Amino acid sequence: MPLMRTEIGEVLRGVRSAQHRTLRDVAKQANVSLGYLSEVERGQKEPSSELLEAICQALGLPLWALLREVSNRMVLRAQFYVPDTVPDDLLDSRTIRIVPDARTESRVALKA
């Protein structure tokens, strides 16, 4: 599961892209360095509450809306999350056919 800062970064980048704005433009308006904003967008830097607020303001995005979107994404990911490994108790059952090397099909296989 992606970390919170990864989701925050993706949403921020998505909003900026939708506005056809450059890193330079938004960073300048938010009064943060271009490198910092870039790192935040790539989920490599944990933004402080103050700077996150400044970035949101530069994007015209309320902080509550950012957090709601991040929350929604986490719910969606949790619903469709397929673990890389199959739990032992499931492996024991003869009713389950394990499809080799087909991670994307594992949900179907488990249901069959």
Added chain:
Amino acid sequence: MPLMRTEIGEVLRGVRSAQHRTLRDVAKQANVSLGYLSEVERGQKEPSSELLEAICQALGLPLWALLREVSNRMVLRAQFYVPDTVPDDLLDSRTIRIVPDARTESRVALKA
């Protein structure tokens, strides 16, 4: 308006209190120091995504639920936010009676 980390801290403290658990108990389970958890709860420390996840897990609180609650609180605060100062253009208007030293009544006064 309170910062994001202040809201996060208040929600975490509220959930822990509702569970009648001590800082020591939750900190131990989350594998963070008691001092760190206390600072996070008081909004004095910006928690990293990793440690926030660990604290939420120790509380049995999904991270998405924490963020949704924080988001909801921000919306509520924005709706009922009364600035400490009255804007100059409002002060000029004779239709507004300023109630001295009655910050809680300022909404009523401005409406009258």
